[in-house]
Amino acid sequence: MKNSASVLLFILITSIGTIKAQTVYPYLSTATPNSIYITWKTSSSTQSLVQYGTSPGVLTTNVNGTNNIYSDAGYPANYYYHAVKLAGLSPNMEYYYKVTSGAFTSTEYSFRTLPSPGTAATPSGHLRFLVFGDNQIESQPRFDTLMCQAKRKITQLYGPDINNNITAILMVGDQVDVGTLDHYENVHFAKSKYLSPILPISTVVGNHETYGSLGMSAYYNHFFYDSLAYQGIYSGNEGYYAYQAGNVLFINMNTESTTAAQFTWVQNVLTAANADPTVKWIVSLAHRPYQAEQYVGDISAWIRNTVVPYLKTSPKYVLHFGAHHHLYSRGQLKDAPVYHMISGGSAWDQYWGMGSETDFDDVQKTISQWAYQIIDIDVVNNTLDVETYSCGSIYGWKNNVLIDKFHRKLGLANPNTPSITNVFADSVALPYTITSSAFGSTAGELLNTTEFQISQTRLFTTTEEDILRDYENLYGPAGAPDTSVDVNMGVNILNYTVNAGQLPNGKHYIKTRQRDRNLNWSSWSVIDSFTVYGSILSAPILELDQVAYELIDTIHASYSNGPGLATDWIGIYQAGEVPGGPPSTTWDYVSGTSGVLDFQLSTAGQYFAAFFTNDGYTEVAPRVYFYAGPIPVVTTDTSIYNTGASVDVYFTNAPGFAQDWIGVYKVGLVPGVDGSTLWQYNPGGSSGTLSFAGLANGYYFTNYFLEGGYTEPGERVYFQVGDSITQLFIDNSIYNLGEYITCTWIDGPGLIKDWLGVFDSTANPQVDPLISYTYIDGLPAGTKILQDTALPVNPGSYFVSLFTNDSYTEVSNRCYFRIIDTNATTTIQQIDGTHPVKLYPNPTTGNATIECVYPIEKIELLNSSGQVVYRSRNVDDQHFTLLNQQLPAGVYYIRIYTRMTYTLKLIIEQQ
Numbered sequence: 001m002k003n004s005a006s007v008l009l010f011i012l013i014t015s016i017g018t019i020k021a022q023t024v025y026p027y028l029s030t031a032t033p034n035s036i037y038i039t040w041k042t043s044s045s046t047q048s049l050v051q052y053g054t055s056p057g058v059l060t061t062n063v064n065g066t067n068n069i070y071s072d073a074g075y076p077a078n079y080y081y082h083a084v085k086l087a088g089l090s091p092n093m094e095y096y097y098k099v100t101s102g103a104f105t106s107t108e109y110s111f112r113t114l115p116s117p118g119t120a121a122t123p124s125g126h127l128r129f130l131v132f133g134d135n136q137i138e139s140q141p142r143f144d145t146l147m148c149q150a151k152r153k154i155t156q157l158y159g160p161d162i163n164n165n166i167t168a169i170l171m172v173g174d175q176v177d178v179g180t181l182d183h184y185e186n187v188h189f190a191k192s193k194y195l196s197p198i199l200p201i202s203t204v205v206g207n208h209e210t211y212g213s214l215g216m217s218a219y220y221n222h223f224f225y226d227s228l229a230y231q232g233i234y235s236g237n238e239g240y241y242a243y244q245a246g247n248v249l250f251i252n253m254n255t256e257s258t259t260a261a262q263f264t265w266v267q268n269v270l271t272a273a274n275a276d277p278t279v280k281w282i283v284s285l286a287h288r289p290y291q292a293e294q295y296v297g298d299i300s301a302w303i304r305n306t307v308v309p310y311l312k313t314s315p316k317y318v319l320h321f322g323a324h325h326h327l328y329s330r331g332q333l334k335d336a337p338v339y340h341m342i343s344g345g346s347a348w349d350q351y352w353g354m355g356s357e358t359d360f361d362d363v364q365k366t367i368s369q370w371a372y373q374i375i376d377i378d379v380v381n382n383t384l385d386v387e388t389y390s391c392g393s394i395y396g397w398k399n400n401v402l403i404d405k406f407h408r409k410l411g412l413a414n415p416n417t418p419s420i421t422n423v424f425a426d427s428v429a430l431p432y433t434i435t436s437s438a439f440g441s442t443a444g445e446l447l448n449t450t451e452f453q454i455s456q457t458r459l460f461t462t463t464e465e466d467i468l469r470d471y472e473n474l475y476g477p478a479g480a481p482d483t484s485v486d487v488n489m490g491v492n493i494l495n496y497t498v499n500a501g502q503l504p505n506g507k508h509y510i511k512t513r514q515r516d517r518n519l520n521w522s523s524w525s526v527i528d529s530f531t532v533y534g535s536i537l538s539a540p541i542l543e544l545d546q547v548a549y550e551l552i553d554t555i556h557a558s559y560s561n562g563p564g565l566a567t568d569w570i571g572i573y574q575a576g577e578v579p580g581g582p583p584s585t586t587w588d589y590v591s592g593t594s595g596v597l598d599f600q601l602s603t604a605g606q607y608f609a610a611f612f613t614n615d616g617y618t619e620v621a622p623r624v625y626f627y628a629g630p631i632p633v634v635t636t637d638t639s640i641y642n643t644g645a646s647v648d649v650y651f652t653n654a655p656g657f658a659q660d661w662i663g664v665y666k667v668g669l670v671p672g673v674d675g676s677t678l679w680q681y682n683p684g685g686s687s688g689t690l691s692f693a694g695l696a697n698g699y700y701f702t703n704y705f706l707e708g709g710y711t712e713p714g715e716r717v718y719f720q721v722g723d724s725i726t727q728l729f730i731d732n733s734i735y736n737l738g739e740y741i742t743c744t745w746i747d748g749p750g751l752i753k754d755w756l757g758v759f760d761s762t763a764n765p766q767v768d769p770l771i772s773y774t775y776i777d778g779l780p781a782g783t784k785i786l787q788d789t790a791l792p793v794n795p796g797s798y799f800v801s802l803f804t805n806d807s808y809t810e811v812s813n814r815c816y817f818r819i820i821d822t823n824a825t826t827t828i829q830q831i832d833g834t835h836p837v838k839l840y841p842n843p844t845t846g847n848a849t850i851e852c853v854y855p856i857e858k859i860e861l862l863n864s865s866g867q868v869v870y871r872s873r874n875v876d877d878q879h880f881t882l883l884n885q886q887l888p889a890g891v892y893y894i895r896i897y898t899r900m901t902y903t904l905k906l907i908i909e910q911q
Contacts, residue, residue: 023104023105023106024040024042024099024101024104024105024106025040025106025189025190025193025196025197026038026039026040026097026099026106026109026196026197027039027040027189027192027193027196027197027201028111028196028197028198028199028200028201029200029201029202029223029224030085030200030202030223030224030225030227030228031111031113031114031168031200031202031245032113032114032228032243033089033090033091033092033113033114033115033116033117034087034088034089034090034091034113035085035086035087035088035089035113036085036086036089036111036113036200037083037084037085037086037224038050038065038083038084038085038086038097038099039081039082039083039084039222040081040082040099040101040106041079041080041081041082041185041189042080042082042101042102042104043078043079043080044078044080044102045080045101045102045103045104046067046069046080046101047064047067047082047100047101047102048064048065048066048067048082048083048084048099048101049062049063049064049065049084049099049100049101050062050063050065050084050086050097050098050099050100051063051097051098051100052086052095052096052097052098053095053096053097054093054094054095054096055096056096056108056110057096057108058096059096059097059098059108063084063085063086064084065082065083065084065085066082066083066084067080067081067082067083067101068080068081068083068221069081070181070221071181072180072181072182072213072214072218073180073181073182073213073767074181074182075181075182079181079185080101081221081222082099082101083224084099085224089113090113091113091114091115091116091119092112092113092114092115092116092119092121093112093113094110094111094112094163094164095110095111095112095113096108096109096110097109097110097111106197109197109198110163110198111163111197111198111199111200112163112164112167114167114168114200114244114245114246115127115167115245115246116246117244117246117247117276117278117279118246118247118277118278118279118280118379119246119247119379120246120379120380121167121245121246122164122165123164125378125379125380125381126165126376126377126378126379127167127245127246127247127248127375127376127377127379128154128158128165128166128167128374128375128376128377129166129167129168129169129170129245129374129375130150130154130166130168130169130170130195130199130372130373130374130375131169131170131171131172131321131343131372131373131374131375132146132147132150132169132170132171132172132343132345132372133171133172133173133174133323133324133326133342133343133344133345133347134172134173134174134206134208134323134324134326134344134345134346134347134348135171135174135175135187135188135191135345135346135347136174136175136176136177136183136187136208136347136348137177137187137346137347137348138177138182138183138186138187138769139769142346142347142370143187143191143345143346143347144191144194145346145391145397146345146346146370146372146391147191147192147194147195148194149372149389149391149399149400150195150372150374150389151194151195152400153374153389153400154166154374157374162195162198162199163198163199166199167199167245167246168199168200168201168202168245169192169195169196169199169200169201169202170201170202170250170285170321171201171202171203171204172203172204172206172285172286172287172321172322172323172343172345173203173204173205173206173207173208173209173286173287173323173324174206174207174208174209174287174323174324174345174347175187175188175203175206175209176188176208176209176212176218177208177211177212177347177808178208178211178212178213178766178767178808179208179209179210179211179212179213179214179215179216179217179218179219180212180213180214180218180766180767181214181218182767183212184218184222202225202243202250202252203223203252204240204252204253204254204285204286204287205219205239205240205254205255205256205257205287206256206287206323206324207256207287207288207324207805207806207807208806208807209256210256210807211766211807211808211809212766212808213766216239219238220238223238224238225238225241225252226238226241228241228242228243229241229242229243230242230243230244230249230269230272230273231269231272231273231276233265233268233269233272235262235265237254237261237262239254239256239257239262240252240253240254240262240265242269244278244279246377246379247278247279247280247281247377247379248279248280248281248282248283248377249269249273249276249279249281249282249283249316250283250284250285251266251269251270251282251283251284251285251311252284252285252286253266253284253285253286253303253307254286254287255286255287255288255300255302255303256287258300258302258306263302263306263307263310266307266310266311267310270282270310270311270313270314273314273316274314274316279316280316280379280382280410281316281318281319281377281384282311282314282316282317282318283318283319283320283321283375284307284308284311284317284319284320284321285320285321285322286300286303286307286320286321286322287300287322287323287324288300288303288322288323288324289303289322289323289324289325289329289340289341289342290303290304290308290320290322290340291304291329291331291340291360291362291363292324292325292329292342292363293329293357293358293359293360293363293366293475294325294327294350294352294354294355294356294357294366294368295325295350295354295355295356295752295753295775296355296356296357296358296752297356297752297778298324298325298752298753298806299322299324300322303320303322308320308333308338308340311338312333312335312336312338317336317338318337318338318339318384318408319338319339319340319341319375319384319386319408320338320339320340320341321341321343322340322341322342322343323342323343323344323345324342324344324806325342325344325350326344326345326346326347326348326349326350326370327342327344327350327351327366327367327368327369327371328341328342328343328344328365328366328367328368328369328371328388328390328403328404329341329342329344329363329365329366329367330342330363330364330365330388330404330406331360331362331363331364331365332362332364332519333362334361334362334451334468337408337518337519337520338519339386339406339408339519340362341373341386342366343371343372343373344370344371345370345371345372346370346391348773349393349394349789350368351368351393351477351481351482352368352476352477352481352482352484353477353481354481354775355752355775355777356752356777356778357476359473359475359476359487361468361469362468363475364470364472364473364474365404365472365473365474365475365484366474366475366484367390367403367404367474367482367484368393368481368482368483368484369390369391369392369393369398369403369482370390370391370392370393371388371389371390371391371403372388372389372391373386373387373388373389374386374387374389381409382409382410382411383407383408383409383410384407384408384409385405385406385407386404386405386406386407387402387404387405388402388403388404388405389401389402389403390402390403392482393482394482395480395481395482396482406517407517407518408518408519409443409518412443412445412518412520413441413442413443413520414516414520414521414522414523415439415440415441415443415445415447415514415515415516415520415521415522416439416440416441416442416514416522417513417522417523417524417525418436418437418439418494418512418513418514418522418525419436419437419525419526420434420435420436420510420511420512420525420526420528421435421436421437422434422435422528422530424528424529424530424531426531427530427531427532427533428530428531428532428533429532429533429534429535430498430499430500430501430502430503430532430534430535431497431498431499431500432497432498432530432532433495433496433497433498434452434495434496434497434498434510434512435494435495436450436452436494436495436512436514436525437494438494439494439514439516441516443516443518443520445516445517445518445520446471446516446517447471447493447494447514447515447516447517448470448471448515448516448517448519449468449469449470449471449493449514449515450467450468450469450493450494450496450512450513450514450515451466451467451468451469451512451513451514451515452465452466452467452496452510452511452512453465453466453467453510453511453512454498454503454508454509454510455508455509455510455594456506456507456508456509456560456561456592456593456594457509457591457592457593457594457595458509458527458529459595460509460511461558461594461595461596462558462559462560462594462595462596464503464508464560464594465498465502465503467496469488469491469493470488470493471488471493472486472488472489473486473487473488474486474487475487494514500535501535501536503532503535503536504532504535504536504537504538504561505532505533505534505535505536505537505538506531506532506593507529507530507531507532508529508530508531508532509527509528509529510527510528510529510530511524511525511526511527511528512524512525513525538560538561539561539620539621540559540560540561540562540563540611540620540621541558541559541560541561541621542557542558542559542570542609542610542611542621542622542623542624543557543558543559543624544556544557544558544609544624544626545558546626547626547627547713548626548627548628548631548713548714549601549626549627549628549629550628550629550630550631551600551601551602551603551604551628551629551630553600553628554598554599554600555572555598555599555600555601555609555626555628556596556597556598557570557596557597557598557599557609557624558594558595558596559590559594559595559596559597559611559621560593560594561593561594562590562592562593562594562611562613562620563593563613563614563620564592564593565613565614566589567589567613567614567615568589568590568611568612568613568614568620569587569588569589569590569612569615570587570588570590570597570609570610570611570612571584571585571586571587571609571610571612572584572585572586572587572599572601572607572608572609573585573607573608573610574605574606574607575605575606575607575608575625579610579612579617579619580617585601585603585607586599586600586601590611601628603628603629604628604629604630604655604657605627605628605629605655605657606625606626606627606706606707606709606711607625607626607627607628608623608624608625608626609623609624609626610623610624625711627706627711627713629655629713630653630654630655630686631653631713631714632651632652632653632654632655632704632713632714633651633652633653633714633715634649634650634651634662634702634703634704634714634715634716634717635649635650635651635652635717636648636649636650636702636717636719637650638719639718639719639720640719640720641695641719641720641721641722642721642722643697643721643722643723645721646691646692646693647664647691647692647693647695647700647702647719647721648689648690648691648692649662649664649689649690649691649692649702649717650687650688650689651682651687651688651689651690651704652686652687653686653687654682654685654686654687654688654704655686655706656682656684656685656686657706657707658707659681659707659708660681660682660704660705660706660707661679661680661681661682661704661705661708662679662680662682662690662702662703662704662705663676663677663678663679663702663703663705664676664677664678664679664692664695664700664701664702665677665700665701665702666698666699666700666747666780667698667699667700667701667718667748667749667750667780668750668780668781671703671705671710671712672709672710677695677700678692678694678695680692682704695721696721696722697721697722697723697724697725697747698720698721698722698725698747699718699719699720699725699747699748699749699750699780700718700719700720700721701716701717701718701719702716702717702719703715703716703717720749723811724810724811724812724813725747725811725812726745726746726747726748726749726802726811726812726813727745727746727747727812727813728743728744728745728756728800728801728802728812728813728814728815729743729744729745729815730742730743730744730800730815730817731744732817732846733816733817733818733846734817734818734820734841734844734845734846734847735817735818735819735820736819736820736821736840736841737793737794737795737819737820737821738791739791740785740786740787740791741785741786741787741790741791741800741817742783742784742785742786743756743783743784743785743786743800743815744782744783745776745781745782745783745802745812746780746781747780747781748776748779748780748781748782748802748804748811748812749780749804749805749811750778750779750780751778751804751805752775752777752778753775753778753805753806754775754776754778754779754802754803754804754805754811755773755774755775755776755802755803755806756773756774756776756784756786756800756801756802756803757770757771757772757773757800757801757802757803758770758771758772758773758786758790758791758792758798758799758800759771759798759799759800759801760796760797760798761796761797761798761799761816762797763799765801765803765808765810766808771792771798772786772789772790772791772792773790773803774786774790776802786800791819792819794819795818795819795820795821796818796819797816797817797818797819798816798817798818798819799814799815799816799817800814800815800817801813801814801815818845820841820844821841836852836853836854836900836902837850837851837852837853837896837902837904838850838851838852839894839904839906842904842905842906842907843906843907843908843909844906844907844908844909845908845909845910847881847882848881848882848894848906849879849880849881849882850879850880850881850882850894850896851878851879852878852879852880852896852898852902853878854878854898854899855875855876855877855878855898856875856876856877856878856880856896856897856898857873857874857875857876857897857898858871858872858873858874858875858897859871859872859875859880859882859894859895859896859897860894860895860897861882861892861893861894861895861906862892862893862894862895863890863892863893864890864891864892864893869887869892870882882894887908888908889908889909889910890907890908891905891906891907892905892906892907892908893905893906894906
């Protein structure tokens, strides 16, 4: 410490000299091998200057860009957004730069352009990417910590020369909580500043980008993704885009607007990528995920049913990233070597027990912690490795704990073909364990998954059991809500036990296969068979694969547990026909006890399929009703109507049967069980418009129904009439600190992520932070008790309201309430220091509670003049709640008759 004074002086001088240089943090985006955008925000100055060069300190090239001045709440035309595009750059080259706007200037940073198509970025032949999901919280330093931990980890792994070892950052939506200038400045840009000046960032549209005062216009104003293209294929839309980095193609999609144009663009991109030898890996990103084990159903059906099934046809497709759920999850497709993930960042709390949950076969692990990923691609050796690091949760911080890693290596051999090792007796009784041979791999891979299939037919045309299990399955809490238990720990997935009563008597066929941790499947084992006795006599079953078909579609009729006669048959009849009278529309004999028959129809109508035996008309299974013909499409011109407005419902591609009708129902009602709110017949024809007037405020759906019945061949369309539709009630207006609050609502939207939010009484939910949020399980009406962490922790005035679809769209009235501290208690203190009587809360605007160590005989309430205004006799309890009986504010006295008589002063405040 000899020179402490001089060292301190040096630090002060250095800090003063660099304060100005640190006031602006550039943000890199829209990177290509030959260009990059550099943006930043200031509070004044229209100058937008970037100085850059290829050597540190030698910034010889000046480029001026554009400046836009934006306004929003808290920004009266003083949000200066600067953007400079550097073009004509060399691929995979490091450049040094700084930005200047008048008195505002940054320190000198460096970035590296993307490598040329098909090449690596690092000297060691790698491409590496950081992945972050939802980071939308402004008031807490969660994402700041996540970003800093990621920076520390990549420095530890690859050294301090970050942009020469990491190629870019990928963000998967909900970068802000609302689309306001405040959130773009103080959430997305401010919390990304630790890496944004040196690594380019790409984002996708989340649902929260669409909310707030500016909504998507704020997104469009800050980014330039419409300038990106792959193989000259532009989306023409900043909401979705594709670009290539080395030998990786990234397809960034918008799950908030799933248009036909976007899917056509995906198809064009994939066609080009399949023919492009420089693309080895295809990675897709979209905010709403492919699958989720918490808040089940809150995924993108478009991603799951349309996009990923198309992308997986490419052998280059390897990985899909989603977010939306604030946790980490990873699984894999059963029929393709493709991983799907949730990178949920560090946003609003989501833990086990907060919503509907299901353990899905195609998800291997769900971990409710804040996490990020490092993707590491070895361009030379054609390998992809992903590591996930956790920073913990509200239940405890973690220091970059590795919670998952997986890989995909091209060109490795498949696992060895397994075999069923049982020597089956002539017949077996259940329960019975099926065993398979040990896992083997010439590639040195480990076992990840086994699959057993059991069928009543050797061709496996109808599967009785399909058991898919991973060597680990992290699902459900292992103690704290942020932990996950491995439900497959100790389970030998090479064996499968058929439980008693699980299979019917008779002959069954079985086969198995094994998958390694490189997502390669072995071949199926040789098919073996066994016969079950002493089990159940299972009734025949008939199933169809859909409830509505286009006439060009093939109708797959699956049957099982049939009588097994060569003359058993399946027939298709028009609805209302009686088998044995008019001939069937079409029919065919079955083959064995189980299988599939395919049919096709040429005439639109409602039909049923029936399973008959022995060339007769005895039906051995319940009928299955279905529709075949044009699938009607119903639309409305908007999803939100003003109170009293007429709702125009448009229909196209309708069959136009007699008594076809369009119905409007309140959300939560069931057609055929509950009556419609309004309805009208189709006046005739395949298209038209029907107008519905007089709808009360509420949430509704409409659909096309067939022939006076309740068959819905097409998709429902949801809409609302009016604002603040939902009626919300709470059970009190004043609560003690920690006291539970019971909320009841009716006429809610009925969406899976509708939620109750608690705010300070003067808060603006679009701007101010919330106190707590509680999801209501997608119920249009119900009751939810706010407790524990959902309750305010301080006395004060608050309100609770209902919000819809994970947004800040308020759909109910506000219920205001006060929280009081029961420690604000008036007591009687005896000589020994004890307090035999407590009165709380005091002051009060409502109820007051009296607690006494002795049984209370009588209570009297006196006004300041000594007059008795309230009396209660025969209390005979040690606890009593006193109502203020609508008394005016003022000073009162409580007289408590017990072993002794106690008098306490009570102050009633104006409500």
